[in-house]
Amino acid sequence: MKTAISEVLSATRGRRLYYAAPDATVADTVREMCDREVGSICVIDDNRLVGIFTERDLMKRVVVAGRDPADTPLADVMTPDPVCVTSDTAVGSAMQTMEDRDLRHLPVVEGERLVGMISLRDLTEFLVTKQQGRIDDVVGTIRTVMA
């Protein structure tokens, strides 16, 4: 049986989803990200997910590119049309996507509407816990049989 992203999302339930508008400045967005201790933020325009802005984008497209954070709108430096998953995407395939594309965050969408965000850390914790549960189950069964 394949586990879906919805299960990972329910494990992270209660966590707030942060987002910003495309015309927000990098400086304001960074302050928000620092306060919330998050490494990425979704960019939403008119209820539609239009991009994602991460620490990596800040480093490459703002700092290294020599742009002024106070004078740069997210629209200029975000990653537009980010790779997304849906609630019914298989966990294994989401993990593969992160590996292949070297991503740390995946927005979860329903149509164009953002419903969640999962990080590599969330997926790893979920997979490791689940696999460990499976191992403990089988080992437990075997112990019972052998006893």
Next chain:
Amino acid sequence: MLTRIEEILSGMATTAVVRAGRDTTAYEAACRMAERDVGAVLVVDEERLVGIFTERDLMVRVVGTGRDPKTTPLAEVMTPDPVCIDADMNIQQAMNEVATRRIRHLPVVRDGRLVGVVSVRDLARALIANQRERIEAINRAARALARHPLFWGASPVRGA
């Protein structure tokens, strides 16, 4: 048998370690990280590890506080005396370190000397592969066991 950190390191390109000095500017460090596509530089002083500077530090301590990256030396914004792990440690111990401290990079030392850096991504990859191998081994053993008549008499099998 859990994979040791040493084994992960030997499978990685040595270019994964990006070094800088205390006087290197945050801007220069960002350029080196961006060029190698990594999220951390190790700050060394005469071969001795004195700090780590990550893209999170760049965001929180440089851009977030309005400092100018081009005039800010790493000494002022790095995390001094970072948590390190020994090359002999296994991936589970290393994973516990990154999980409880909520950090993403661990410098690796052997006999007090810096030999590399592993990221949470490297650890996750190795840990999941480790578990898969273990599950496969257990499955093979379980199939063999299930052929034994006593198995069915002794316990119901869940999900069989």
